[in-house]
Amino acid sequence: MAHALPVSPLALPLPELKEVRGVRLGAAEAGIRYKGRTDLVLAEFVPGTTVAGVFTRSKCPGAPVDWCRDILPTGEARALVVNAGNANVFTGRAGRETCKATAEATALLAGCTPQAVYLASTGVIGEILPHERMTAALPALHEALSATGWEAAARGIMTTDTFPKAAVRTAKLNGTDVLIQGIAKGSGMVAPDMATMLAFVATDAALPAPVLQALLSQGVKTTFNCITVDSDTSTSDMVLLFATGAAANDELSASTQANAEALTDFREALQGVLHDLAQLVIRDGEGATKLMTISVTGAVSDDSAWRVAMAIGNSPLVKTAVAGEDANWGRIVMAVGKCGEPADRDTLSVSIGGVCIARDGTVVPGYDETPVVAHMKGHEIDIAVDLGLGNGTARAWSCDLTHGYIDINGSYRS
Amino acid sequence: MAHALPVSPLALPLPELKEVRGVRLGAAEAGIRYKGRTDLVLAEFVPGTTVAGVFTRSKCPGAPVDWCRDILPTGEARALVVNAGNANVFTGRAGRETCKATAEATALLAGCTPQAVYLASTGVIGEILPHERMTAALPALHEALSATGWEAAARGIMTTDTFPKAAVRTAKLNGTDVLIQGIAKGSGMVAPDMATMLAFVATDAALPAPVLQALLSQGVKTTFNCITVDSDTSTSDMVLLFATGAAANDELSASTQANAEALTDFREALQGVLHDLAQLVIRDGEGATKLMTISVTGAVSDDSAWRVAMAIGNSPLVKTAVAGEDANWGRIVMAVGKCGEPADRDTLSVSIGGVCIARDGTVVPGYDETPVVAHMKGHEIDIAVDLGLGNGTARAWSCDLTHGYIDINGSYRS
Known part of the structure; x- marks a missing residue:
């Protein structure tokens, strides 16, 4: 089984994880595929959180990829649900229904619309993902959400990963201190094309969604799109970046360019987080020793x-x-x-x-x-x-x- | 060492090899890299033999690939020298001099110009190939050439191959029976692009070089260019096709199209030989069991x-x-x-x-x-x-x- 693999000799310890204001998260055992470990992660974001995303260019994307692509244009996010063990790929109508049911159940808990709930799945391709196991586990998981749940979340999204992966940076944005923190999973089927394995990054900065998207799209070019374990591009690649605005920095206009002077420090810190996460994925490449x-x-x-x-x-x-x-x-x-x-x-x-x-x-x-x-x-x-x-x-x-x-x-x- | 590898479970026995009129060949131990096995192959063709070739598209081709490309426009061949164990790739001026010295020594023995001597090398990249070992071994090898030397040649060009590879077909050409027979080597670094690992095919048919070239270029598209062991394209890929004319079939004009009616049977037989050789390379893919x-x-x-x-x-x-x-x-x-x-x-x-x-x-x-x-x-x-x-x-x-x-x-x- 995946979680019984020896830890990669290239593993690095988790950095000291912070709390990102505006984000509460946690993990639970939904029993989707693995036994005796967490496999379901929920994150909730405060109202007003903006979101950016990049996704696999695979012509056979998973149902959650389609779901996220569809809702991304709103630029708003209130929750994220990730499950490990089943990728919900090539599952036809059943796969789409699982996405819908999961988003609806989460929306009820978070008090938002289903279109503000982001979904990601990772694991085996071609098996039906039973949404009942997830929707049954969500209420208790929602009750237990915590600002300190980052390590639990990093562990809950692992498949053949042998160690949890996270990165953190701080930056000045319009004179305000902001934090950027992310987690990632990925070990095999890694050859991202405009995205990568799953990675989720959150910041307490206030940033309009178009600015966030420009920063993310630029940032993955020299990080996630420059790593490969085995040349095989996943059907489920996804990097999402959430900005809660809880740091209450001065607002930026939605038309701010990614290379604007005001963004220099934030841009470099984000680049650092993306770089660290991408490197951690390679350090956990399946069977890697170098x-x-x-x-x-x-x-x-x-x-x-x-x-x-x-x-x-x-x-x-x-x-x-x-x-x-x-x-x-x-x-x-x-x-x-x-x-x-x-x-x-x-x-x-x-x-x-x-x-x-x-x-x-x-x-x-x-x-x-x-x-x-x-x-x-x-x-x-x-x-x-x-x-x-x-x-x-x-x-x-x-x-x-x-x-x-x-x-x-x-x-x-x- | 390469020759100590267990034989591939997908290996096929050699077919019953024939004599191709107009071709004499053999193998010798030149001690280039391996000990206790043959590693130098020489073939001599009767005057009037035409030749066609396809080569790797690698931007870092070996010196023998450059040599053969340069002399191919004459369309005539009198000899072929192949060594195993050293690919003579990325060897700079020394590599070019090795080609020239080997061709000159062979030309003296065969009574032809160096420009009628084709060269191929396979093995390690980046080490100087000492031509003295080859030129020292060539005279005795030339003395011993035989029309029955095909199996010896098939074994002499092996590197990590675990079994020798050959294919044979007969065809009617303008009412005359002709024979097509070839040998190949290849096991790893196999992902041909307009050519493949080394393969050498001879026929006793009389065919103008442009016709031969058209048939070969068409033939590799659905055979050698459709195989892969590891996606790695060799710097030394080469398929050469020699036509001795010894079958004395009625002549074809040099402007005959590859799809001409008169060539149907020959074309299909050639396709069969190329197909068999390409398959044999995959059957000996490094470590292959399926x-x-x-x-x-x-x-x-x-x-x-x-x-x-x-x-x-x-x-x-x-x-x-x-x-x-x-x-x-x-x-x-x-x-x-x-x-x-x-x-x-x-x-x-x-x-x-x-x-x-x-x-x-x-x-x-x-x-x-x-x-x-x-x-x-x-x-x-x-x-x-x-x-x-x-x-x-x-x-x-x-x-x-x-x-x-x-x-x-x-x-x-x-």
């Missing part, structure tokens, strides 16, 4: 650099070499060569652990593998590629491909 | 169907599920959804082993998993997806992802 950071420079554009970085991060041969602690730079050359982006063998250079191994179309004269071999034995592997063509850069994160990945995915229907 | 055949219908175009089929065949989650004998059709839905091709959850249907499991956006009412579970226990897994959108179709072949793949690639620098 965190790979892939830096690409000298590409014809940032987009091109991103595609090269992701090709390296997705290559099974690069990932198995890293697992085997083999500084097999030839496989990095292969991955650059295959990905269809402009590249020239004779201007390409490859470094591992800060040591330049190959350039000008051949191995560096007198290359001494010793420091690179030592670097490969660590938990954090740095790969840098310069294409020598332009000014495009990107950074991506991946993990190694090990027997653990095969064990988890060849035997557990997740 | 051969997956993925049929996609109902796509908006054949190209779109091909991309969907390859997305399924490349998905680590589908491949690990197959390894675990889990009929996890939800992961097939995920792979269809992620690949960016037109798809609609609500018109999609998924079958495994001939049993329709899901359609109309949900699981088939009363779906009985029993026959599907039995099918998953076999060695040949059939996956069929109908997108319900148009008339585009494609078929692709892949293999499962097992501990064996990790063992081979996490510990052996191939």
Whole structure:
């Protein structure tokens, strides 16, 4: 079972979690799939909370993704319900009815419309998600909601995750101190495309929904969209960002641009939270023992650099070499060569652990593998590629491909 | 070491190999990387032999790929030299000099120009390939060439392959019986793009080089370009097709189209050889225990169907599920959804082993998993997806992802 997996050697402890004013949350055992652990999370937001979201680009999205996309244009949120163990994907009419019933039951408890209730599900695809188990568990869970429920929520959304994931930052916004705090889950089927596995971030800042959306959409580009565990994009990817306004900072106009000066500090803090959460997902990549950071420079554009970085991060041969602690730079050359982006063998250079191994179309004269071999034995592997063509850069994160990945995915229907 | 791997459970015995008139070949131990096995193959063709080739689209091709591309426009071939253990890729000036020296030494033996000598290398990337070992071994190898050397050649080009691969067909061409016979190697780093791992096919037919090229380019589209072991495209992919003309069939004009009536039987036989060789590569996929055949219908175009089929065949989650004998059709839905091709959850249907499991956006009412579970226990897994959108179709072949793949690639620098 998922929760019996050994903890990732790349795990980090939870940061010291704060209370985000305007948010109360908690978790309960609804018995949806797992036994003896929480699998249902409820969060309630104060009236006036704005929301932004990004979702999977999968052509076969789950019912909760459709639900959230439909209600997002209002820009308002009062509650969030997340269940683990069943993704409610490819469940047809029954899946849509589960969403409706869950939102209605939650709306009654929170005193809002169902269209202010956000839903997310994660777990097995193609099995009917019985809403009765959730609606039965919701009233007691609602009673017990607390501003200190963040860790419980981080644990309640886990599937094959081996440790809970959270990140926190503070920022000044129009002279007021605000807090940004988020949780995430994700371990396999991770190759986000404009979104990622589930991540939920809340801030007590007051921000109009369009501003929030612009900040989130910009923020995922260099964080969640730059991670991959296995190149497989989930049907359920979702990042939601809630702003309760409880910090009571001066209002910003809805037409404020994401790059506005007034948002600089907030934008950087949000970026930090998204970056931390994305990294934590990779640190819990199924079977992962090494965190790979892939830096690409000298590409014809940032987009091109991103595609090269992701090709390296997705290559099974690069990932198995890293697992085997083999500084097999030839496989990095292969991955650059295959990905269809402009590249020239004779201007390409490859470094591992800060040591330049190959350039000008051949191995560096007198290359001494010793420091690179030592670097490969660590938990954090740095790969840098310069294409020598332009000014495009990107950074991506991946993990190694090990027997653990095969064990988890060849035997557990997740 | 590569040659100590257990033989793939999907292995097939060599077919009864024939002599292709106009071709003599053989293998020798040049001691390039392996010990106690052959690693150098030489084939000599009679004067007048025409040649066609397709090559990797990698932006970082090996020196032998550059060499062959440069000489292909002449359309003539007199010899082929292949070595296993070192791919002569990313070896800069030294790599080019190795090609030149090897071709010159071979040309002296065969009595031709270096520009009629084709070269291929397979093995580790980024290490200098010492041409002295090859040129030292070539004279004795040339002395021993034989029309019956096909099996020796098939074994001599192996790297992580666990069994030798060959295919043979006969055809009528302008009323004359002709033979088509080929060998291939390939096991990992297999995701051909307009070519594949190494494959060499010879026929005694007399065919102008442009006709041969058209037939080969058309033939690889539905064979070598529809297989994948690990989504990693090699820097050394190459398929060469030689026509010795020794069958002395009536001549065809160089402007004959590949789809000409006169070529029907030959074209189909060639297709059969390419199909068999491509399948054999998948049957020897690193760590493979199951051969997956993925049929996609109902796509908006054949190209779109091909991309969907390859997305399924490349998905680590589908491949690990197959390894675990889990009929996890939800992961097939995920792979269809992620690949960016037109798809609609609500018109999609998924079958495994001939049993329709899901359609109309949900699981088939009363779906009985029993026959599907039995099918998953076999060695040949059939996956069929109908997108319900148009008339585009494609078929692709892949293999499962097992501990064996990790063992081979996490510990052996191939």
